[in-house]
Amino acid sequence: MNAEIITIGDEILIGQIVDTNSQWIGQQLNKIGVSVYQISSIQDDKQHILNAFKEAQERVDIVIITGGLGPTKDDITKKTIAEFFNDDKVVEHPEVVEHIKGLFKRINYPFREVQRAQAQLPSKAILLMNNFGTAPGMWFYENETVFVSLPGVPYEMKGLITNEVLPRIQKQFKLPFILHKTIMTYGQGESMIAERIEDFENNLPTYIKLAYLPSFGRVRLRLSAKGENKEIIETALHEKVDELYQLIPEIITGLDDDSSLEKRVGVLLKKSNRTISTAESLTGGKIAATLVSIAGSSAYYKGSFVTYSAETKINLLGVSAETIKKYTVASKEVALEMARGAKEKLQTDCAIAVTGNAGPTTDHNDKSVGVVFIAFISDDKEIVQEFNFGQPREKVINRTVSKSLEILQKEIL
Amino acid sequence: MNAEIITIGDEILIGQIVDTNSQWIGQQLNKIGVSVYQISSIQDDKQHILNAFKEAQERVDIVIITGGLGPTKDDITKKTIAEFFNDDKVVEHPEVVEHIKGLFKRINYPFREVQRAQAQLPSKAILLMNNFGTAPGMWFYENETVFVSLPGVPYEMKGLITNEVLPRIQKQFKLPFILHKTIMTYGQGESMIAERIEDFENNLPTYIKLAYLPSFGRVRLRLSAKGENKEIIETALHEKVDELYQLIPEIITGLDDDSSLEKRVGVLLKKSNRTISTAESLTGGKIAATLVSIAGSSAYYKGSFVTYSAETKINLLGVSAETIKKYTVASKEVALEMARGAKEKLQTDCAIAVTGNAGPTTDHNDKSVGVVFIAFISDDKEIVQEFNFGQPREKVINRTVSKSLEILQKEIL
Numbered sequence: 001m002n003a004e005i006i007t008i009g010d011e012i013l014i015g016q017i018v019d020t021n022s023q024w025i026g027q028q029l030n031k032i033g034v035s036v037y038q039i040s041s042i043q044d045d046k047q048h049i050l051n052a053f054k055e056a057q058e059r060v061d062i063v064i065i066t067g068g069l070g071p072t073k074d075d076i077t078k079k080t081i082a083e084f085f086n087d088d089k090v091v092e093h094p095e096v097v098e099h100i101k102g103l104f105k106r107i108n109y110p111f112r113e114v115q116r117a118q119a120q121l122p123s124k125a126i127l128l129m130n131n132f133g134t135a136p137g138m139w140f141y142e143n144e145t146v147f148v149s150l151p152g153v154p155y156e157m158k159g160l161i162t163n164e165v166l167p168r169i170q171k172q173f174k175l176p177f178i179l180h181k182t183i184m185t186y187g188q189g190e191s192m193i194a195e196r197i198e199d200f201e202n203n204l205p206t207y208i209k210l211a212y213l214p215s216f217g218r219v220r221l222r223l224s225a226k227g228e229n230k231e232i233i234e235t236a237l238h239e240k241v242d243e244l245y246q247l248i249p250e251i252i253t254g255l256d257d258d259s260s261l262e263k264r265v266g267v268l269l270k271k272s273n274r275t276i277s278t279a280e281s282l283t284g285g286k287i288a289a290t291l292v293s294i295a296g297s298s299a300y301y302k303g304s305f306v307t308y309s310a311e312t313k314i315n316l317l318g319v320s321a322e323t324i325k326k327y328t329v330a331s332k333e334v335a336l337e338m339a340r341g342a343k344e345k346l347q348t349d350c351a352i353a354v355t356g357n358a359g360p361t362t363d364h365n366d367k368s369v370g371v372v373f374i375a376f377i378s379d380d381k382e383i384v385q386e387f388n389f390g391q392p393r394e395k396v397i398n399r400t401v402s403k404s405l406e407i408l409q410k411e412i413l
Numbered sequence: 414m415n416a417e418i419i420t421i422g423d424e425i426l427i428g429q430i431v432d433t434n435s436q437w438i439g440q441q442l443n444k445i446g447v448s449v450y451q452i453s454s455i456q457d458d459k460q461h462i463l464n465a466f467k468e469a470q471e472r473v474d475i476v477i478i479t480g481g482l483g484p485t486k487d488d489i490t491k492k493t494i495a496e497f498f499n500d501d502k503v504v505e506h507p508e509v510v511e512h513i514k515g516l517f518k519r520i521n522y523p524f525r526e527v528q529r530a531q532a533q534l535p536s537k538a539i540l541l542m543n544n545f546g547t548a549p550g551m552w553f554y555e556n557e558t559v560f561v562s563l564p565g566v567p568y569e570m571k572g573l574i575t576n577e578v579l580p581r582i583q584k585q586f587k588l589p590f591i592l593h594k595t596i597m598t599y600g601q602g603e604s605m606i607a608e609r610i611e612d613f614e615n616n617l618p619t620y621i622k623l624a625y626l627p628s629f630g631r632v633r634l635r636l637s638a639k640g641e642n643k644e645i646i647e648t649a650l651h652e653k654v655d656e657l658y659q660l661i662p663e664i665i666t667g668l669d670d671d672s673s674l675e676k677r678v679g680v681l682l683k684k685s686n687r688t689i690s691t692a693e694s695l696t697g698g699k700i701a702a703t704l705v706s707i708a709g710s711s712a713y714y715k716g717s718f719v720t721y722s723a724e725t726k727i728n729l730l731g732v733s734a735e736t737i738k739k740y741t742v743a744s745k746e747v748a749l750e751m752a753r754g755a756k757e758k759l760q761t762d763c764a765i766a767v768t769g770n771a772g773p774t775t776d777h778n779d780k781s782v783g784v785v786f787i788a789f790i791s792d793d794k795e796i797v798q799e800f801n802f803g804q805p806r807e808k809v810i811n812r813t814v815s816k817s818l819e820i821l822q823k824e825i826l
Contacts, residue, residue, distance in 0.1 A: 010635075012452065026428030043449050070627065124732070191525055212485045284706075285699075289698040395568045
């Protein structure tokens with residue numbers, strides 16, 4: 001069963017927003033056995049929308065449309081869908097009018113007649129109630145293709161997908177089983193790994209696909225399988241993962257959900273009953289935010305200092321002014337003193353600290369851009385390392401976060 | 414001049430990664446007068462790629478392809494492009510071999526013969542040197558359509574777009590002028606604003622488009638214009654923006670780049686020569702990261718405490734254990750004491766602190782989910798407010814960040 005996700009609205013095309021909706025929808029569809037064949041972002045323009053619907057209808061069984069359902073004039077999706085289905089009858093759904101009135105009453109807004117239009121749907125549409133907002137979703141089934149139209153506001157769309165769309169798809173179609181296993185590796189490049197597992201790759205059965213996903217010093221290997229029989233798929237993928245663990249044992253750090261370093265670090269800290277704190281300069285809180293993103297992190301994560309200036313490094317973390325004067329703020333010595341400060345102030349078992357220069361700079365000869373110092377300390381160990389992550393700024397910050405977690409994992413193992 | 418962006422790779426379709434490349438490319442193309450007509454994410458499959466190329470060729474003048482250029486087997490883009498252009502001759506580019514050898518030498522990796530394939534391009538391709546990675550970009554021009562193929566690694570893609578692709582497009586085509594103006598508003602819904610500016614909208618000239626972009630309690634109004642004459646476009650949009658400022662003065666907070674609250678806050682703090690610190694609980698550093706994302710923020714932003722546990726609120730910020738016992742950690746009183754702690758410890762002119770319950774919870778009757786307290790203090794003022802941001806968790810966290818910046822802006826104005 002194949003699906004296409006169509007997002008309507010110029011804001012994605014001109015780069016005003018990032019399309020995170022499609023990613024989330026893709027994940028949810030995969031979980032119930034629907035493959036996403038294509039994602040298309042198109043303009044808020046009648047003819048363009050009609051063309052995209054027609055193309056999608058030829059390609060896939062399920063078309064999920066997001067965006068373009070607000071009360072204002074720039075939203076023409078609903079009219080265009082009605083035209084696409086040759087449906088010139090409009091039906092008003094009183095339960096939607098009541099729901100909108102209730103929503104507005106709660107925040108003390110007056111109900112406006114312009115809002116009533118949101119309760120009016122093409123007659124061929126099955127109403128999907130939107131509990132989190134004013135624009136309802138719509139479900140159409142014609143010529144053996146499902147068309148679903150949803151508002152673009154992320155949490156409204158998510159509610160509708162979870163409560164309405166997925167159960168209806170599962171009822172409508174007989175779905176296969178799709179499984180992905182992602183193995184995280186560190187320290188070797190894509191081509192070197194490919195050479196090491198060449199035979200493995202050549203001997204994969206046709207229903208299992210292997211993909212390489214390199215990013216910032218890591219390569220993820222994704223095995224994907226699809227079939228009727230859940231048990232066969234699971235067993236086959238399990239065996240293939242085991243084979244990979246035999247072939248490249250020393251570079252594998254984890255699998256699937258556990259393969260994210262922040263999860264691994266969390267599991268290890270919990271298991272060993274240890275706590276951690278962080279002190280960050282150039283990463284501005286990003287290491288903290290990454291650690292906190294894991295549910296249950298409060299068990300081991302105590303807090304963070306974001307010390308952007310030399311002054312706060314001194315006042316908050318107790319870094320010595322002399323050390324800064326002698327070695328500059330971006331130095332091994334300062335990284336170490338920052339880590340010691342965080343560990344002591346937050347009374348944790350270990351601490352990680354980073355300082356460095358993420359750039360950019362107007363001085364093209366400035367060799368310090370990209371140079372980063374990462375310190376890790378625990379009760380019985382103090383280590384500090386220097387890295388050069390080059391440029392641009394985005395890469396330096398991301399690699400600093402990723403390398404810090406890598407060091408953390410290694411040290412608490 | 415219209416463009417289509419095609420991203421190749423299952424990782425976007427199964428929701429493993431978010432497609433941020435297309436957003437960035439969309440912004441860059443718009444700046445030089447190229448409209449993005451469509452963005453398509455497709456599978457790593459020969460026939461699918463060929464179909465997408467053909468469709469795009471019929472729709473647009475410029476096709477930008479990212480992804481699928483690595484050294485391993487799952488990357489079939491290059492072969493498929495060669496087939497699309499009926500080009501069965503391969504040319505090896507020695508400068509690329511030298512470049513790859515140099516890159517590998519720097520990180521002490523051996524050069525592998527499998528890498529040589531990356532230097533081999535279809536004979537019709539114009540080489541685009543990739544200074545940040547091993548896979549070069551390619552430029553094709555046939556039947557009055559430009560096809561550009563780029564690696565998917567973001568900083569490699571960005572380097573190639575900036576240094577190679579944009580200058581070549583500007584040389585190849587006569588481009589119009591595109592201008593967007595975005596006006597940020599607060600406190601009124603999409604439909605209410607639409608009613609207030611109905612006449613304005615109906616009288617817009619055909620070359621100016623208006624779009625409403627609602628999100629988390631803000632509505633952005635975007636005016637877009639396109640034409641040959643830069644001066645006419647600029648004057649016309651300028652006038653329309655002025656008209657909007659007349660029509661809905663009290664809900665507008667800013668324009669374009671200034672319209673991001675973090676930028677506005679930065680400008681205001683710099684102008685008034687004041688400094689700020691933050692203390693965060695449920696947002697886990699996200700307010701800090703938002704403030705730090707502005708270049709030059711070190712002038713006014715001194716640092717942040719991420720105090721996730723009651724214990725760290727007490728130890729780091731000096732919140733009283735009694736206050737927590739009496740009112741719970743999620744209370745007005747604790748928010749205020751957190752702000753006082755941050756202001757004092759970091760010696761800033763003002764401070765903002767947040768505490769609350771972002772959820773989720775297993776207790777469906779838990780009324781505290783979504784309740785958030787935000788405190789702002791300065792030398793002469795202490796205010797604290799209670800909000801209910803409902804659910805889900807993502808919405809609560811984002812609205813807390815956005816509301817904190819809104820309060821900050823209002824108070825430092």
